[in-house]
Amino acid sequence: MNISNYLSANRSKLFKTFLCYVSFLCFGACYTLLGSSLFDLQIRMSVLFTQATRLVPSRSFGILIGSIVSGFIGIFLESEMVLFITNMMAGVMTGAAPLFKQYNVVNACLFLSGIAQGILEIYSNTFVLSIWNEKSTNYVQVLHGTFGLGSLLAPLMVKSFLLPQVADSTNTTESADTNNTTDSGNKTFVAYTPEDVKVQYPFLFFGLIMILTSCGFLYSYFKSGSIRKSKVTEISDDHPRWKKLLVIMIGAFICHASFAVNAMTGSLAPAFVVKSDLKMTKKDGANLVSTYWTVFTSYRLIFIIATNYIEKIFIIIFNCLLTLTGAVLMFLYAAHSQTFAWISFIMLAIGFSPTFAASLGFIQEYICITQNYASFIFLIGAIGDTAHPWIITGFMDKTPELFATYVSSLAAVQATIVLLLPFVCAKLFKAKTKETLNRTSSLRISQR
Numbered sequence: 070m071n072i073s074n075y076l077s078a079n080r081s082k083l084f085k086t087f088l089c090y091v092s093f094l095c096f097g098a099c100y101t102l103l104g105s106s107l108f109d110l111q112i113r114m115s116v117l118f119t120q121a122t123r124l125v126p127s128r129s130f131g132i133l134i135g136s137i138v139s140g141f142i143g144i145f146l147e148s149e150m151v152l153f154i155t156n157m158m159a160g161v162m163t164g165a166a167p168l169f170k171q172y173n174v175v176n177a178c179l180f181l182s183g184i185a186q187g188i189l190e191i192y193s194n195t196f197v198l199s200i201w202n203e204k205s206t207n208y209v210q211v212l213h214g215t216f217g218l219g220s221l222l223a224p225l226m227v228k229s230f231l232l233p234q235v236a237d238s239t240n241t242t243e244s245a246d247t248n249n250t251t252d253s254g255n256k257t258f259v260a261y262t263p264e265d266v267k268v269q270y271p272f273l274f275f276g277l278i279m280i281l282t283s284c285g286f287l288y289s290y291f292k293s294g295s296i297r298k299s300k301v302t303e304i305s306d307d308h309p310r311w312k313k314l315l316v317i318m319i320g321a322f323i324c325h326a327s328f329a330v331n332a333m334t335g336s337l338a339p340a341f342v343v344k345s346d347l348k349m350t351k352k353d354g355a356n357l358v359s360t361y362w363t364v365f366t367s368y369r370l371i372f373i374i375a376t377n378y379i380e381k382i383f384i385i386i387f388n389c390l391l392t393l394t395g396a397v398l399m400f401l402y403a404a405h406s407q408t409f410a411w412i413s414f415i416m417l418a419i420g421f422s423p424t425f426a427a428s429l430g431f432i433q434e435y436i437c438i439t440q441n442y443a444s445f446i447f448l449i450g451a452i453g454d455t456a457h458p459w460i461i462t463g464f465m466d467k468t469p470e471l472f473a474t475y476v477s478s479l480a481a482v483q484a485t486i487v488l489l490l491p492f493v494c495a496k497l498f499k500a501k502t503k504e505t506l507n508r509t510s511s512l513r514i515s516q517r
């Protein structure tokens with residue numbers, strides 16, 4: 070089938086898939102949008118940096134709640150209507166958040182936006198899968214590629230709106246380093262006023278895109294009706310239940326650690342490079358995050374091509390060793406050397422890019438990942454999105470170097486477990502199952 074015939078035959082499907090891609094691009098953008106603009110949002114709200122960092126886990130906690138709610142909302146609404154509501158809600162809350170100056174209002178907006186995005190994340194996957202059925206693998210891969218694209222575009226856009234930094238003239242603990250804030254008693258004095266802040270414009274931009282996307286889903290819903298959910302045929306196997314649960318737990322922790330490192334890098338890496346001894350600028354922090362997501366996204370294409378010529382296990386071993394090397398460099402030097410900070414983050418981006426998806430592939434070679442198993446894996450992953458950024462924000466103001474220690478330690482543990490997973494599976498199950506596995510169960514075979 071040539072391109073014109075393909076477009077003509079799949080016009081409706083491609084339109085709906087495109088809407089999901091745009092939604093996921095904005096979802097990825099929101100991951101790094103907040104972290105890259107955190108210092109200017111602090112000025113906008115006239116609060117201490119410690120309080121401003123609490124916006125990060127608040128949004129992550131909203132995503133966790135949204136992930137849980139997504140399991141029930143489908144009982145009442147069709148997928149297109151759910152995507153209409155969540156895109157509209159996420160767009161309005163994301164665009165409105167930086168327009169306010171009161172911390173509690175901004176926090177509430179980002180929390181509600183997180184809930185909508187948690188639901189949107191699950192339904193974008195399931196909707197693309199239901200549209201293309203057995204042909205959905207490549208479309209789902211592209212879907213997660215758009216997440217990485219949004220994650221790298223947002224910092225590039227934000228840095229054009231960041232306020233210039235004023236050199237810090239004191240070395241006392243009461244000065245707020247490079248964010249131009251000085252704490253005296255219960256008051257916060259800043260070199261800029263809240264009216265000087267301009268980072269609300271990127272928030273409005275991505276919020277508007279999500280609102281327009283929601284209108285597309287609404288049009289599609291009334292135009293053609295929602296695609297019915299395809300029936301899932303569960304495939305049973307004769308492996309002992311405890312063995313399957315053990316491997317699923319391992320996969321869940323890999324998901325947990327992978328999502329946690331990505332969330333902390335996207336949300337808190339800019340604050341780390343500014344607040345630590347690196348003394349980098351806010352724009353450098355935005356560039357660092359953009360570079361991380363550029364490498365993370367681009368390497369996926371290299372990995373897919375390489376698997377046609379090299380055994381996947383050897384590529385994964387290479388990636389894990391690269392992650393371990395990057396983790397060591399980050400642990401030892403990233404908090405004090407700008408060069409090693411860049412090198413370690415890039416090495417982690419390459420190492421992390423394919424490992425979670427490959428781990429699911431290894432598990433699927435031995436057992437069937439049912440819908441329940443998949444839900445458990447990604448719920449544990451969502452907890453990683455939430456818990457670890459919340460933990461590390463408590464240290465970012467006074468001891469930001471702990472960020473490098475925390476991230477590198479988690480990355481090293483993840484890489485070690487990914488290395489061990491194929492051998493654990495081979496030991497537990499002895500021989501690979503030859504059955505056709507239920508592809509519907511693994512909705513996010515491509516890692517974010």
